[in-house]
Amino acid sequence: MDNKSHLYPQAPDAPPQYGDLGGPSMIPTELPPSAMPASVINVQQPQVYMQGVAQNHLGRMPTVATCPSCQARLLTTVKHEPSTKTHLLALLICLVGGICCCCVPYCVDSCQSAVHTCSSCGAFVGTYQN
Numbered sequence: 360m361d362n363k364s365h366l367y368p369q370a371p372d373a374p375p376q377y378g379d380l381g382g383p384s385m386i387p388t389e390l391p392p393s394a395m396p397a398s399v400i401n402v403q404q405p406q407v408y409m410q411g412v413a414q415n416h417l418g419r420m421p422t423v424a425t426c427p428s429c430q431a432r433l434l435t436t437v438k439h440e441p442s443t444k445t446h447l448l449a450l451l452i453c454l455v456g457g458i459c460c461c462c463v464p465y466c467v468d469s470c471q472s473a474v475h476t477c478s479s480c481g482a483f484v485g486t487y488q489n
Contacts, residue, residue: 417487419473428482435475435484441465442472442488 415424417435425432445464453461464470473487 415475415485417473417475417485419468419487419489422475424475424484426477426480426482426484429477429480431477431479434478436478436481438474438476439468439471440474444472444489445470 416422417424419437421434421437423432424435441464448464448470449461452463469489472489475484475486476482477484
């Protein structure tokens with residue numbers, strides 16, 4: 360039966376459990392720096408709150424909108440300006456044969472872009488493209 364005990368190696372003793380110092384003889388007086396227990400540092404990230412900006416819904420007519428410059432919420436001033444669509448429409452009328460009528464898109468507001476500006480500070484608010 361002694362032969363069987365040599366076939367299976369003896370398991371080493373388990374290391375001491377956390378907090379188990381094994382009595383007064385096992386307490387070291389001074390630990391080397393590598394054996395010092397690691398301290399845990401909890402870092403909490405700062406909370407970031409983003410305030411949503413009110414989106415302006417612009418159209419061909421003056422609209423109540425929030426100015427990006429002065430943050431005032433009031434009626435915008437509208438100025439109609441020719442756009443690429445206006446130029447292409449005038450060219451199409453000219454090619455079809457209405458050379459006399461090619462200036463009509465420049466006179467009709469619905470063929471132009473509406474540029475909205477703040478009525479308080481005059482800052483650009485947005486453009487409505489037909």
